[in-house]
Amino acid sequence: MAEEPFVVAENLLLLAEKIKEDFPYSASVYNSLLLHARDHAHTFKFFTLRGRPESHAVMWINEAKTEIGVHAKPDEIPLLKEALTKTKLLAWQLDRIFCFYNVQDYLTEAVQDVATCKLGKPLLLGSVYTFVREVDHFPPLWCGAGLRVSKLGRAGVAHMLATSKHHKHRDVDEILQLAEGASSAGVYEDEGASQDTLVDAGAMPSGPQDRKPLAWVTCLQYGALAALMTEPEHRRRGLAQLVMEAAGRGMAGQGFVPHAYVEKDNGPSFRMFSRMDGWRRAHDAIFMHT
Incomplete structure (x- = not known):
């Protein structure tokens, strides 16, 4: 044998x-x-x-x-x-x-x-x-008034999975552990934030466990940032770029390589990454499935 x-x-x-x-x-x-x-x-x-x-x-x-x-x-x-x-x-x-x-x-x-x-x-x-994030280029990252950037809480993770194109089957607790321990970012409404605030990606607080964010992204088990999305009514405000940059910096601070995969028919995400300072297009990859 x-x-x-x-x-x-x-x-x-x-x-x-x-x-x-x-x-x-x-x-x-x-x-x-x-x-x-x-x-x-x-x-x-x-x-x-x-x-x-x-x-x-x-x-x-x-x-x-x-x-x-x-x-x-x-x-x-x-x-x-x-x-x-x-x-x-x-x-x-x-x-x-x-x-x-x-x-x-x-x-x-x-x-x-x-x-x-x-x-x-x-x-x-x-x-x-x-798309790979260069880890030696981190200009100040700002969050607009009325908003704050945090790691995803339980409600945010559950909502992310429910609305995801590819990850609906994943377990909430499993992804919550990744979101809190590795890297994730969500933009939440915060009535107490009266002015723009500087985002410290290396010390983001945990997000509220019972509220959904306006935009979100998380690191998944296979090592890349994924499930990026912004609620339709909050698009064109730069929130997707904000969470991606915050999560990418959070990953880099822990010694990971910040990167994400963009489907070739996803024009909006391709254009977003192409204009984001510090991100560069690297090689192509293939998801192969039955």
Whole structure:
């Protein structure tokens, strides 16, 4: 019987430090490793290649085997492809819904080849742009009068998930732990804020547990800022930029790599990131799913 090519990663912090060399391509896996090592998240189990301690190849899987992530250096593509072909850790079934998250563009062909072989047909592809926040450029960040920026509270997280395009299925308590412990930002109405206030992204207070924000974003288990949205009646006020910048700075202050994925048909978000000072477009990535 063939030996399982993947083994459980024992030291997530050391693994994160190793793949740090591969920025920006490894940003999501790096952040996710830190999130799990610091007990902000407990969603994924991480694996490395058996007998190859020098390798940068990483795979993560959730318990239900519906969410998968992979990373490897370009010269390790054959190794990763062979391991994905041989592993018994993945449930390759046509009637099963699963997704490979933010696959780097140079890994897409290898993952697709394995999936096509296992399933008899290719996975569906959703292409995204990656925007990364430079961490050495933080001009003053201001919040307008009548508003305040805080981490998301329970009502904010619940509302965010209920209105999300992709994350409705996630558990409120699980995301609340991420929002409070890692990074999130919401703009709340505050009648007591009579003038513009300076936002200290490194010391944002916890948001009210029983109120919904006007705009919001949070870091998710796979390491990127996501679920960005502004209530329709409050759009065109710069609130999305405000929460994204506050959450990005909050991530950077904890040693994470602030970044976000933007679907290629999402013109408003693409234009917002393109004009935000300190954010730059990096590589493309692919979400691959049944």
